[in-house]
Amino acid sequence: MLKTLYQQIRQYRTAALLTPAFTALEVLMDVLIPYVTASLIDKGINAGDMENVYFYGAVMMGMAFLSLAFGILGGRCSAYASTGFAANLRSAMYRNIQRMAFSDIDKYATSGLITRMTTDVNTLQSAFQQIMGISVRAPFKLLLSILMCLVIDARLSLIFVIALIVLSFSLYHIISRVARLFQQVFEKYDALNQSVQENVTGIRLVKAFVREKYENEKFAKAAENLYRLYVKAESLMALNHPVMNMVVYGCIIALSWFGAHYIVDGTLTTGELTSLFTYVMSILMSLMMLSMTFVMLTQSAASAKRVAEIIEDEPDIVNPEHPVYEIPDGSIEFKGVRFDYKTVEGQKSKVKGQSLTANRQPLTANTHKRSALFNVTFDIKSGETIGVIGGTGSGKSSLINLISRLYDPREGEIRVGGRNVKDYDLTALRTAVSVVLQQNILFSGSILENLRWGNPKASLADCQRACHLACADEFIDQMPEGYDTHIEQGGTNVSGGQKQRLCIARALLKHPKILVLDDSTSACDTATDAKIREALSTQLPEMTKLIIAQRILSVKDCDRILVLDNGVVTGFDTHENLLNTNQLYQEIYAIQNENVGDFDA
Secondary structure, eight states: OHHHHHHTTGGGHHHHHHHHHHHHHHHHHHHHHHHHHHHIIIIIITTTOHHHHHHHHHHHHHHHHHHHHHHHHHHHHHHHHHHHHHHHHHHHHHHHHHHOOHHHHTTSOHHHHHHIIIIIHHHHHHHHHHHHTHHHHHHHHHHHHHHHHHHHOHHHHHHHHHHHHHHHHHHHHHHHHHHHHHHHHHHHHHHHHHHHHHHHHTHHHHHHTTOHHHHHHHHHHHHHHHHHHHHHHHHHHHTHHHHHHHHHHHHHHHHHHHHHHHHHHTSSOHHHHHHHHHHHHHHHHHHHHHHHHHHHHHHHHHHHHHHHHHHHOOOSSOOOSSOBOOOOOOOEEEEEEEEOSSOSTTOEEEETTEEEEOOOOOOOTTGGGGOSEEEEEEEEOTTOEEEEEEOTTSSHHHHHHHHTTSSOOSEEEEEETTEEGGGBOHHHHHHHEEEEOSSOOOOSEEHHHHHTTSOTTOOHHHHHHHHHHTTOHHHHTTSTTGGGOEEOGGGTTSOHHHHHHHHHHHHHTTOOSEEEEESTTTTSOHHHHHHHHHHHHHHOTTSEEEEEOSOGGGTTTSSEEEEEETTEEEEEEOHHHHHHHOHHHHHHHHHHHHTSOOTTO
16 A cells, blocks of 8 residues: 555655755754754853854844745645645546446445545645654654753753653543544545435436435435534544643743752753743644644545555456457357356455455356346347347346446356457457447537547548437537537436437447447437437448347347346347247237336336
């Protein structure tokens, strides 16, 4: 973990090293000033020697100026290094998240990722800044102050030793309790962020169901839990101040009592006693800074683990050592494929940065009951149009996610263009396999900018042709600004059907060899659905097309139809043959023709 975090300092290492150096020089000047003050009082003021007053006064002014200069330089270097460190952490996390497969992303809640990118990184930034500054300033100032006290009067230094013992014991007791509380705080942050994210994302649904009161209560509960933990932690930390005051005043009283006796005896001067008062404050303030640093470091330890976990997480799906970059055609072959989203005997363990798969149990007749896909075998020729149909949870989306290696199967082999998908370069494969998912996402920006997500180099003519095939030009041409029309975040200013058609056009701009439509025309009317299917069939005959649908009407004209039931292929044939041979398909057809509901019933 520490090595991972250290690597993110990179170009800021010089500033990170200069910060403690400037801080140490600043502390040295601060510590020497009281010692010079003693000479100013004893050899100048008390002796009535104005030359010594001017001399030691000038020395003090010079030290103060140097202390200021070193403090400014240390602060600038500290700010530069800590903000750069935080920027590198966020960049490293974001890059790794982009590399993750769906199976990796499934391990982390979206709200948890947001917390790590914001709150956790901010905590680490503050901790790093304190490590460079306060963690050097406090112990260095503490040691130098104790050393100067010993030089001035070793007898009175015993007061500081006793004070250190009392204060250290008190602070340790406080910090140990506060540390445990801060470890729980970040879990509450995740819950709070999750509540905010779900509410903002689904605000239309919340209002449609008049659930504002419920959502307010849920958020208030999450905020209350975080509030209680923080109050408890801050209340304990607040004890530092009264304990500090008690020790400081105790030291001042003891110094005044014993110091007055030593001055009367002639074994201590007034200037030396004045310096001791200054040093006692420096010693105790250094202890206070150390205690706060320990709290910050303890708090940041949990954040460090959470951030390092994301950066160190090796994606489950990576490029092969010698990848193939050319996909010859759009043929697809599944051989005995089994896929699980969550398994017991196949859980992955992270050991020294490597993903190791535990011992697998042999397949049994009942294994498919907990598998998303089980023993799936079929063959699709390049250029075919294949329909995929089945009930909710039958494995339709799981099937198409495997083709472009968004997931990898647990058992079996998937081949595209005659080769195992694991042989291909991921970018090349996912460019050749264009998927329009069930959840259609549009980004804030113009229609043209959204379309060019599929191909950044696409010309306006290319975009217009893709939109014509997807029947999106029908509504784009009616918009005042046409292809320059602004799309709001999440595509809230277009309908569900319009959003689907834009996503299909975006997918076509990739010029893929395989096009997968995962229930991507469900929000379109029947006529538009038919026009899109006809355009794809006549205008793109060389492209392999997989059409996942709930309606038989959407797939009946396909070359063949794949029927799935609980992750198992129960039929793969033409519409007419399935009507004669496949019981499930017959039931689906009968239910939909009778208009009595969907076939999931």
